[in-house]
Amino acid sequence: MLVSRRARLSLRALALLYLALLLLLPLGVVFARTFEHGFGAAWGWVTTPAAISAFWLTVLIAAIAVPLNTIFGVGAALILVRSKARGRRVLDALIDLPFLVSPVIVGLALILVYGQTGWFGNWFVQHGIRIIYAPTGMIVATLFVSLPFVVREVAPVLIEVGDEQEQAAATLGASSWQSFWRVTLPSIRWGVAYGVVLTTARALGEIGAVAVVSSNVAGSTLTLPLLVLQRDSQIGPQAISSAYAAGAELAVMSLIVLLVMTMLAPRGRTA
Amino acid sequence: MIVLIPLAAVIDNAFSQGFSSFWSSATSGTALTALWVTLGASIVVAAVGAAMGTLIAWVLVRDEFPGKRFVNALIDLPFALPTIVAALTLIALYGPRSPLGVHLAYTRGAVLIALMFVTLPFVVRSVQPVLIELDPEVEEAAASLGASGATTFRRIVLPALRPAVLSGAALAFARSVGEFGSLVLIAGKVQIASIVIYDDIESDATQAAASLSVVLLAISLIVLVLIRRWGNRDAR
Numbered sequence: 001m002l003v004s005r006r007a008r009l010s011l012r013a014l015a016l017l018y019l020a021l022l023l024l025l026p027l028g029v030v031f032a033r034t035f036e037h038g039f040g041a042a043w044g045w046v047t048t049p050a051a052i053s054a055f056w057l058t059v060l061i062a063a064i065a066v067p068l069n070t071i072f073g074v075g076a077a078l079i080l081v082r083s084k085a086r087g088r089r090v091l092d093a094l095i096d097l098p099f100l101v102s103p104v105i106v107g108l109a110l111i112l113v114y115g116q117t118g119w120f121g122n123w124f125v126q127h128g129i130r131i132i133y134a135p136t137g138m139i140v141a142t143l144f145v146s147l148p149f150v151v152r153e154v155a156p157v158l159i160e161v162g163d164e165q166e167q168a169a170a171t172l173g174a175s176s177w178q179s180f181w182r183v184t185l186p187s188i189r190w191g192v193a194y195g196v197v198l199t200t201a202r203a204l205g206e207i208g209a210v211a212v213v214s215s216n217v218a219g220s221t222l223t224l225p226l227l228v229l230q231r232d233s234q235i236g237p238q239a240i241s242s243a244y245a246a247g248a249e250l251a252v253m254s255l256i257v258l259l260v261m262t263m264l265a266p267r268g269r270t271a
Numbered sequence: 272m273i274v275l276i277p278l279a280a281v282i283d284n285a286f287s288q289g290f291s292s293f294w295s296s297a298t299s300g301t302a303l304t305a306l307w308v309t310l311g312a313s314i315v316v317a318a319v320g321a322a323m324g325t326l327i328a329w330v331l332v333r334d335e336f337p338g339k340r341f342v343n344a345l346i347d348l349p350f351a352l353p354t355i356v357a358a359l360t361l362i363a364l365y366g367p368r369s370p371l372g373v374h375l376a377y378t379r380g381a382v383l384i385a386l387m388f389v390t391l392p393f394v395v396r397s398v399q400p401v402l403i404e405l406d407p408e409v410e411e412a413a414a415s416l417g418a419s420g421a422t423t424f425r426r427i428v429l430p431a432l433r434p435a436v437l438s439g440a441a442l443a444f445a446r447s448v449g450e451f452g453s454l455v456l457i458a459g460k461v462q463i464a465s466i467v468i469y470d471d472i473e474s475d476a477t478q479a480a481a482s483l484s485v486v487l488l489a490i491s492l493i494v495l496v497l498i499r500r501w502g503n504r505d506a507r
Contacts, residue, residue, distance in 0.1 A: 004420070007420060011326060011329070011330055011334070012334050015323075015326055015327045015330040018327070023345055026360030027360055029360060029363040030359055094275065096498075097278070097495070100449070100491040100494060101278070101487075101488065102449025102464070102465045102468070102487055103449065103451055103465075104451050104472075105278075105449070105484040105488065107472070108468065108472055108484055110277055111472070112281055112284050113277045119280055201350060201351045204353060205353025205452070207354060207452040208451035208465065208469075211451075211455075212469065225353050228356070232456050243359065244359065247355070250355070254356070258348060258351040258352075262343075262347070
């Protein structure tokens with residue numbers, strides 16, 4: 001569009017102003033609030049036993065959920081794009097469900113399946129396995145909500161690269177395993193990496209699904225987002241400071257994720 | 272499947288005491304209020320998101336200014352930032368100690384802002400690639416034939432972008448309907464569906480929670496079908 005200079009400048013100003021008001025200003029205020037009593041005080045809140053335990057639980061959940069979903073995501077993308085199996089279209093539609101279902105409903109669903117009175121709850125109780133109100137349930141919840149990311153990033157790349165090189169590898173005598181490691185994986189690695197980063201971001205920040213299946217006990221089943229939620233609902237300046245410190249800690253983690261995302265972003269998006 | 276079995280359990284539980292008890296839970300005063308408030312907010316957010324998202328995508332693609340790469344990276348911030356931190360930022364900004372002197376927290380206004388925050392990337396990221404593909408020469412041709420900027424946008428650019436804008440807005444709508452994390456701290460007494468479900472679960476009113484969930488699931492399914500239909504038309 002040949003837009004007059006004035007119109008273009010005002011559109012640009014409007015877009016930037018909207019972004020600044022919606023994104024930058026709020027984030028700045030959180031850091032300001034966190035460090036208003038000095039860096040030492042904030043560091044103190046981040047290193048309380050409850051906060052350290054929450055940090056490690058958050059990292060643990062992500063460390064389990066991300067690799068599992070990566071393997072599933074690459075596998076599912078291969079099935080969706082390369083195979084002609086029946087039910088492919090149904091799978092394609094189902095993959096997006098976790099994005100559309102409220103995370104709270106995901107938590108409820110897990111309670112109804114794995115909780116004490118749930119469908120499979122009895123079996124797990126008899127075998128002494130606790131899923132709901134325990135870290136296991138929180139991992140399953142995280143798996144559920146972050147399921148689609150890798151599939152959705154890898155599938156378009158698979159379509160784009162085509163399967164000619166794989167066929168060439170097969171005619172040269174490569175087994176399908178060799179062809180996957182040497183031909184397919186190298187060509188989709190950026191898609192996989194971007195999907196992993198998105199999965200990680202979601203796993204670190206998930207709250208709705210995890211809140212429902214956690215027992216919310218500080219020191220054992222609180223992740224960093226849950227710690228923020230719990231502290232914020234408590235009264236008093238100390239709880240608030242603790243909530244802001246944990247929030248800032250999460251913000252720093254996610255800014256690192258954002259940085260990685262920007263470096264990996266598909267070229268088309270950076271125009 | 273990790274996805275289908277749990278969702279089947281929710282539907283089973285909602286109807287466990289017959290259809291009539293599902294219906295009375297789903298149409299109870301609390302459930303209906305929550306549903307209308309949530310749907311209303313989501314429609315507003317999807318509409319604002321569609322307009323602002325298209326505008327931002329246009330500025331990012333067709334405009335040149337220093338720091339564009341930084342702004343482009345910034346768009347992904349709501350996806351990267353945990354929603355609870357988003358909520359915290361809004362309390363810091365609009366809460367009791369607001370540096371702006373604006374006290375929006377615990378009102379519908381705060382709910383709208385929170386939803387606009389978390390759904391910002393959807394429309395931008397779905398419109399941007401289409402706009403990049405769109406040849407500026409067509410727009411220049413329209414302009415050389417005397418079309419004004421607004422006419423060119425309405426007649427040339429918008430029709431090409433429509434599927435992308437619609438599917439982005441539909442995703443933003445779906446996300447808003449189910450949003451929990453960014454609202455839980457700031458909704459106050461505003462009845463948001465996810466928060467009502469959460470409170471029901473906490474107070475062991477499982478059947479009420481499951482009934483409202485089934486209604487939300489139905490809405491999600493409709494949105495899923497719509498997105499796929501628009502997506503297919505786009506591909507053709």
